[in-house]
Amino acid sequence: MKKIAVINQKGGVGKSTIAVNIAYELAIRGNHTLLIDLDPQAHSSELYKPKGEVQSTIKNLFSDPKFNAIRAIIPAKVHENTIKNLKVIHSTIQFARVAEQVSSRIHREKILHNHIRKLKYDYIIIDCPPNLGVITVNAIYAADLMLIPVSYDKGALDGMADLIGTIKEVKECIDDPYLIIRNLFDSRNKQTNAYVDKELYAFKENLLKAKIRKTESLNQSRITGEPIRIYDKQSNGVIDYEQLTEELQEWLNLKPEQNPANLANKIKAKKMKKELQNKV
Numbered sequence: 001m002k003k004i005a006v007i008n009q010k011g012g013v014g015k016s017t018i019a020v021n022i023a024y025e026l027a028i029r030g031n032h033t034l035l036i037d038l039d040p041q042a043h044s045s046e047l048y049k050p051k052g053e054v055q056s057t058i059k060n061l062f063s064d065p066k067f068n069a070i071r072a073i074i075p076a077k078v079h080e081n082t083i084k085n086l087k088v089i090h091s092t093i094q095f096a097r098v099a100e101q102v103s104s105r106i107h108r109e110k111i112l113h114n115h116i117r118k119l120k121y122d123y124i125i126i127d128c129p130p131n132l133g134v135i136t137v138n139a140i141y142a143a144d145l146m147l148i149p150v151s152y153d154k155g156a157l158d159g160m161a162d163l164i165g166t167i168k169e170v171k172e173c174i175d176d177p178y179l180i181i182r183n184l185f186d187s188r189n190k191q192t193n194a195y196v197d198k199e200l201y202a203f204k205e206n207l208l209k210a211k212i213r214k215t216e217s218l219n220q221s222r223i224t225g226e227p228i229r230i231y232d233k234q235s236n237g238v239i240d241y242e243q244l245t246e247e248l249q250e251w252l253n254l255k256p257e258q259n260p261a262n263l264a265n266k267i268k269a270k271k272m273k274k275e276l277q278n279k280v
C-alpha cells in the first residue's frame with residue numbers, strides 16, 4: 001500500500017485538483033484507491049460525493065480513536081455513477097472545530113496513521129488543508145510520499161523551507177520523501193517560467209518531469225464536479241495527469257537505493273560527515 005499526501009501550506013496551488021485527478025487515474029488503471037480529504041473545505045471529496053448526507057467523515061476518525069475507519073469509507077460517485085476502484089473518506093466543514101482540539105491530544109500526529117495503517121488499498125491519496133498545522137502533520141506522518149504542487153508565479157517557492165523542514169522533522173530522516181509537481185504552467189509566460197525553473201533548480205533531485213499545464217477545462221471540470229478525464233477526455237489536462245500518474249507510480253516502485261532523491265541525500269550526508277570529521 002502506497003500513501004501519497006498532496007501538501008503545500010500555500011493556498012490555491014492545485015492540491016485538491018491533483019488529489020481528485022490522480023486518484024481517478026490510479027483507479028481506472030485497476031488500482032484499489034482511497035481518497036482521504038483532510039481539508040474542512042472538502043473540495044476534493046465533494047466532487048465524489050453521493051446525493052444526500054454522508055454519515056461518517058474524517059471528523060469521526062479524529063474525534064474518536066476507537067472509531068473504525070472502514071465505516072467512513074464510501075464508494076466515489078460522479079453524478080450518481082459509482083466509480084470503480086475508487087473509495088473516499090469525506091470531509092466536512094465541522095472537521096475544522098475537531099481539528100482545533102486535536103493539538104491537545106497525546107500522540108496527536110499519529111491519529112490518521114493509526115486509523116489507516118491496517119487498511120488494504122493499492123494507493124491512498126490524502127488531500128491536505130493549506131496550512132502546516134497538526135492535521136497536515138498527521139498526513140506527513142502517515143504518508144510514504146509528499147507530493148508538493150507549486151504554481152508558476154513569483155511566490156512559487158514561498159514557505160518551501162518550512163514545508164521541507166516540517167517533513168524532515170516528522171519523518172526523522174535524512175532522505176527526502178517528497179516530490180515537487182509544477183502546476184499551472186503557461187508556455188507564453190517565458191520570463192516567469194524561467195524565474196520559477198531557476199528557483200526550482202535547487203530541488204532538481206525531487207522535481208518531477210511531468211508538469212501540469214494551465215488548462216481552462218481543468219478549471220471547468222472542478223465546477224461541473226468531474227475528474228478531467230470525464231469532463232473532456234481530449235483535454236491537455238488528461239495528457240498531463242497521465243504523465244504525472246505514471247511518473248509517480250514509477251517513483252513509488254523504485255527501491256530506495258535506486259531513488260535519485262535518496263541517493264543525492266546519501267551523498268550529501270556522507271559529505272557532511274566527512275566535513276565534520278575534518279573539523280574535529
Ligand SMILES: Nc1ncnc2c1ncn2[C@@H]1O[C@H](COP(=O)(O)OP(=O)(O)OP(=O)(O)O)[C@@H](O)[C@H]1O
Nearest residue numbers: 011012013014015016017130213214215218219222
Ligand atoms: N492546471 C490547472 N489549470 C487551470 N486551473 C487549475 C489548474 N490546477 C488548478 N486549477 C484551479 O485553481 C484553483 C485552485 O485549485 P485547488 O483548489 O486544487 O487548489 P488547492 O491547493 O487545493 O487550494 P486550497 O489551498 O484552497 O485547498 C481551482 O479553481 C482549480 O480549478
Ligand SMILES: [Mg+2]
Nearest residue numbers: 015016039043
Ligand atoms: Mg484544496
